[in-house]
Amino acid sequence: MFAAYAARIDRDQPLTGLELGERPAPGVRPGWSTITVRAASLNHHDLWSLRGVGLPEERLPMILGCDAAGVDADGNEVVLHSVIGQTGHGVGPGEPRSILTERYQGTFAEQVAVPTWNVLPKPKELSFAEAACLPTAWLTAYRMLFTNAGVRPGDSVLVQGAGGGVATAAIVLGKAAGLRVFATSRDEAKRKRALELGAVEAVEPGARLPQRVDAVIETVGAATWSHSVKSLRPGGTLVISGATSGDRPSHAELTRIFFLELKVVGSTMGTKDELEDLLSFCATTGVRPVIDEELPLDRAREGFERLASGEQFGKIVLTNS
Secondary structure, three states: EEEEEEEEOOOOOOOEEEEEEOOOOOOOOEEEEEEEEEEEEEOOOHHHOOOOOOOHHOOOOOEOOOOEEOEEEEEOOEEOOEOOOOOHHOOOOOHHHHHHHHHHHHHHHHEEEEEEHEEOOOOOOOOOHHHHHHHHHHHHHHHHHHHHHHOOOOOOEEEOOOOHHHHHHHHHHHHHHOOOOEEEEEOHHHHHHHHOOOEEEEEEEOOOOOOEEEEEEOOOOOOHHHHHHEEEEEEEEEEEEOOOOOOOOOOHHHHHHHHHEEEEEOOOOOOOHHHHHHHHHHHHHOOOOOEEEEEEEHHHHHHHHHHHHHOOOEEEEEEOO
16 A cells, blocks of 8 residues: 655654655454545654654654544544553553554555544544544644643633644634633744634744733743743643754743742643544534645655645645545
């Protein structure tokens, strides 16, 4: 079957390890389901995999892609939950939690095999492309906002780095949930898009906000860390799920954190139950993922290049006809 896969690890030039070509189709495995992939979305996790983060060379070649929507063997339209092995879910009880392509072949292919426990019904209201955007970036944003930040309608939130998948999801979900959303971006066009999606104000990173916020959604890391901490009200919560600009800020702001009793919460992906809730939320409210571009699978390299450039706003989706 045709697939986009990591053939080599290159920490400095990750795209040199990306190959497109034929790979073995999934075999039959008890307790697992083979899904015909209709759409799969890119995540920064795929770029990190090409750098060898979470993917050692001995597991190569590895088909990339964590997120997908497609059709099971019985013709049902489904969405995949891409976290494998948390407390025995989907695999044996001794297997640690991982994201699909850290241990198993991924979704940038004509077919993918996953534990049957990880297969959820796709709401009829969502297209395959829309549903494929939800299991990583949108689920991460959902958990950050509503589980780990614990915000409620009327609360205020700062979303750093508008344009990225998680940040864009947080703006849209926050608006739909009745939050007062502020956003940052270095790019004027992206700030404008953030306003169109429902942010009440979009500013350059580091700019002073008109008010201190109840929570910050942080995926940028070192470049925005100090601004995130300084933007919180006393007792506020900073939720971090990524560090695309690096994980070592020049100022940790420890004094401000303990003096104002701020909470710093790490967040990774989300549970199957949260994905079910997110699917239902999108189906019933009309909220839809922001898609930057749809490309056929054989043009996957273009999608990776766009993701690596940081020019995208929203999700990049690969489709199979």
